[in-house]
Every structure is written in structure tokens, then in C-alpha cells.
Amino acid sequence: xxxxxxxxxxxxxxxxxxxxxxxxxxxxxxxxxxxxxxxxxxxxxxxxxxxxxxxxxxxxxxxxxxxxxxxxxxxxxxxxxxxxxxxxxxxxxxxxxxxxxxxxxxxxxxxxxxxxxxxxxxxxxxxx
Amino acid sequence: xxxxxxxxxxxxxxxxxxxxxxxxxxxxxxxxxxxxxxxxxxxxxxxxxxxxxxxxxxxxxxxxxxxxxxxxxxxxxxxxxxxxxxxxxxxxxxxxxxxxxxxxxxxxxxxxxxxxxxxxxxxxxxxxxxxxxxxxxxxxxxxxxxxxxxxxxxxxxxxxxxxxxxxxxxxxxxxxxxxxxxxxxxxxxxxxxxxxxxxxxxxxxxxxxxxxxxxxxxxxxxxxxxxxxxxxxxxxxxxxxxxxxxxxxxxxxxxxxxxxxxxxxxxxxxxxxxxxxxxxxxxxxxxxxxxxxxxxxxxxxxxxxxxxx
Numbered sequence: 001x002x003x004x005x006x007x008x009x010x011x012x013x014x015x016x017x018x019x020x021x022x023x024x025x026x027x028x029x030x031x032x033x034x035x036x037x038x039x040x041x042x043x044x045x046x047x048x049x050x051x052x053x054x055x056x057x058x059x060x061x062x063x064x065x066x067x068x069x070x071x072x073x074x075x076x077x078x079x080x081x082x083x084x085x086x087x088x089x090x091x092x093x094x095x096x097x098x099x100x101x102x103x104x105x106x107x108x109x110x111x112x113x114x115x116x117x118x119x120x121x122x123x124x125x126x127x128x
Numbered sequence: 129x130x131x132x133x134x135x136x137x138x139x140x141x142x143x144x145x146x147x148x149x150x151x152x153x154x155x156x157x158x159x160x161x162x163x164x165x166x167x168x169x170x171x172x173x174x175x176x177x178x179x180x181x182x183x184x185x186x187x188x189x190x191x192x193x194x195x196x197x198x199x200x201x202x203x204x205x206x207x208x209x210x211x212x213x214x215x216x217x218x219x220x221x222x223x224x225x226x227x228x229x230x231x232x233x234x235x236x237x238x239x240x241x242x243x244x245x246x247x248x249x250x251x252x253x254x255x256x257x258x259x260x261x262x263x264x265x266x267x268x269x270x271x272x273x274x275x276x277x278x279x280x281x282x283x284x285x286x287x288x289x290x291x292x293x294x295x296x297x298x299x300x301x302x303x304x305x306x307x308x309x310x311x312x313x314x315x316x317x318x319x320x321x322x323x324x325x326x327x328x329x330x331x332x333x334x335x336x337x338x339x340x341x342x343x344x345x346x347x348x349x350x351x352x353x354x355x356x357x358x359x360x361x362x363x364x365x366x367x368x369x370x371x372x373x374x375x376x377x378x379x380x381x382x383x384x385x386x387x388x389x390x391x392x393x394x395x396x397x398x399x400x401x402x403x404x405x406x407x408x409x410x411x412x413x414x415x416x417x418x419x420x421x422x423x424x425x426x427x428x429x430x431x432x433x434x435x436x437x
Contacts, residue, residue: 012422049310050336052318
């Protein structure tokens with residue numbers, strides 16, 4: 001199942017990182033499965049209104065860490081070894097890093113933060 | 129304070145555009161002051177600067193529409209090309225549409241323009257006409273600024289040049305056409321590997337395309353830097369510092385902007401985040417946050433500082 005690539009307005013990280021994260025998100029969600037094709041560089045650049053070299057850079061980065069493989073002339077595909085749980089692990093680490101840094105900056109104790117996250121998640125589950 | 133920054137060229141060292149010491153006087157006003165512009169091959173170089181900073185004069189002088197008093201221009205390593213040879217490889221959108229031909233119908237203008245370019249791509253021109261909703265019947269002189277802009281974009285793109293010089297390309301365009309222009313340019317670059325140099329006040333329109341930034345201040349190229357460097361090495365630091373604290377000279381010299389209140393400081397500074405973090409902690413500061421500014425904020429920061437130099 002293809003994914004909808006989205007750059008978040010206000011995200012100041014380099015665009016190639018935002019693109020690699022979108023691919024990882026697709027894998028973590030189980031939407032992108034092994035051997036699934038990613039959009040062509042031209043199509044994704046056009047879609048996101050970004051520099052084609054940036055898309056190329058994102059795909060190269062994903063190829064380098066084994067997330068995707070490239071078949072010359074055919075395209076870029078999700079690698080067979082890509083495990084959903086690996087990606088969930090990576091995303092979790094990044095989220096934890098962001099939130100812990102913000103907590104330190106604001107003087108929020110980590111225990112209180114963890115309790116609040118659990119509480120918030122419980123409420124959201126009730127809502128849906 | 130200095131904002132002079134230069135970036136590495138592509139490996140073979142030949143740039144799409146390279147100027148050396150480009151200088152132009154208008155009376156006693158220096159419009160271009162020793163400009164050494166380097167647009168690497170395949171780059172999307174955005175030229176930013178206040179009104180009157182020299183952006184249009186610089187682009188016009190690359191087209192040889194404006195003479196220079198001193199300095200040289202090389203395109204793809206060639207400094208000897210005639211104006212005609214130079215223009216043949218450039219797709220140019222000027223800052224205005226007051227260039228005659230007002231009596232021509234849009235279709236006639238495009239056909240006549242096509243005649244100058246052996247590589248004019250008819251089917252691509254037709255595709256662009258459709259995507260920009262161009263009506264070929266009205267006379268060019270009767271078009272609104274935005275309608276004329278769209279025609280000029282087709283004129284610049286449809287001969288598939290290897291260099292695009294766009295002077296405020298999105299000026300006068302409505303938001304939907306601006307958005308479409310982003311897609312058109314992304315596709316053009318993907319297919320051709322062309323180089324693009326554009327001036328703009330609307331950073332937001334080009335935020336995804338730009339990979340190099342030049343900042344012109346009073347005719348001087350105050351900064352010239354790759355996006356990768358700008359994104360990773362210009363940081364916003366928020367720290368709490370001990371009573372009577374002072375930074376080392378090295379740290380001080382990397383600061384572009386500073387604010388403080390009580391024992392909290394907020395600095396914008398150059399450097400790798402890890403190294404800055406280490407050096408700050410070593411001085412006894414408690415780093416509350418240290419984040420790269422990101423391209424848009426970093427651009428604004430350079431513009432602001434350039435204006436104050």
C-alpha cells in the first residue's frame with residue numbers, strides 16, 4: 001500500500017530527514033512492505049515541491065542503512081530485511097529524545113512526564 | 129562581525145555561474161560591489177536581499193543586459209562567450225514585463241520567441257501553457273502582471289536551458305499558480321539537471337527547492353552558503369549561566385546574535401552542535417536547548433544581520 005508523503009509545516013529539520021522519516025513511518029505502520037516501490041525521484045520532488053537532489057539524498061541515505069534497495073532503471077524498493085519492530089524502535093527513540101530534552105529545558109521531572117504520557121494515552125484511547 | 133562564507137564547489141570545479149569582482153556604479157551609488165557569485169552546477173541558488181540590494185542588477189549583468197564597470201562573468205567555465213551565445217543557454221525571467229511586444233498576441237509572442245531557440249520543445253510549451261492556464265489570444269500588453277509572468281515562465285523554460293535565471297518568478301502569481309510553479313520547477317530540475325539562480329522576497333515559495341543561499345546587502349554579497357551548512361551549523365542556544373559568567377573568546381567569536389535576561393542567555397551561533405554543547409558546558413553553562421535554526425529562520429537571521437552590518 002503506498003503512503004502519502006507529508007512534510008509538516010513548521011518542521012525545521014532538513015527535508016531529506018523528513019522524507020526518510022516518512023518512509024520509516026510507512027514501514028512502522030505496516031503500509032510499506034518489502035519489495036514495495038517508492039515513488040520516483042521526479043514524482044516525489046514534484047509532489048512535495050522540493051529539490052530532486054534532496055529526494056535523491058533521502059533515498060541514498062535509506063539505501064546506505066539498508067532500508068531500501070535500488071534497481072538501476074527500475075526504481076527504489078523497500079528491503080526485505082526491513083522489520084516493522086526495528087522502525088518502531090527507531091521512531092520511539094527519536095520521540096523520547098525530543099520529549100526528554102524539552103522536559104529538561106522546562107524543568108519537568110521525568111517521572112511526572114512518564115505518568116502524564118500514560119494518562120494522556122489512556123484518555124485518547126477512551127475518546128476513540 | 130563577518131558574514132563572509134563560502135562553500136565547496138562541485139568536484140570538477142566548474143560552476144554554472146561564477147563572477148569575479150563584479151562591480152557596477154550608478155552615479156555615486158555602488159549597485160554591485162566586488163560580487164564573487166558561485167552557483168555550482170545543478171544547484172538551486174536563491175539570492176535574497178532587501179529592495180535595492182542589487183539582485184536585479186546582478187541578474188541583468190549575467191544576461192549582459194546591464195554593463196558592469198569591473199569584473200568578469202563565466203558560465204560553465206566559459207568567460208569568452210558572446211552575449212548571444214550566453215543568452216542561448218539561459219532561460220531568463222526579467223523583473224518586469226516592459227520589454228516591448230505589447231501589441232503581440234500571447235500565441236504570436238511565444239511562436240516568435242520559439243524561433244530564436246533551436247531546442248524549443250513544442251509539446252513541453254503546450255503542457256506548460258495548460259498547467260499555467262495561459263490564454264494565447266489576448267495581447268501581451270493587456271495582461272495583468274501575474275498573467276504576463278506565466279507567459280514569461282513558458283518563454284524561459286520551454287527551450288530547456290541548462291541555466292535558469294529567474295528574477296522574482298512568483299511575483300504577481302496567485303497562490304495556486306505559485307504552488308504549480310514549485311512542481312514545474314522540481315520536475316524541470318529532475319529531468320534536466322539544470323542549474324537555477326533566482327531572486328525572491330518570498331522565501332516560502334522556494335523553501336523546498338533551494339540548496340544554496342546568497343545574501344546581497346547594499347550591492348555586496350554578504351553571505352554565500354550551502355543549505356546543508358546553514359541547516360546544520362547555525363544554531364539557537366538557550367542556556368542558564370552562573371553569576372559573573374563569561375564565554376571564551378572562541379565561543380564569543382561564533383556568536384551572530386545575542387539576547388539575555390538575568391542568568392539566561394539566548395544566542396545564535398555558528399558551529400557544530402556537539403562541539404558547541406561541549407564548549408558551553410565546559411564554561412559552567414547549563415544548556416537548556418540547542419537546536420539548528422532550520423533553513424527559513426537561518427535565512428531570515430542572515431538577512432537581518434546583513435542589514436545591520
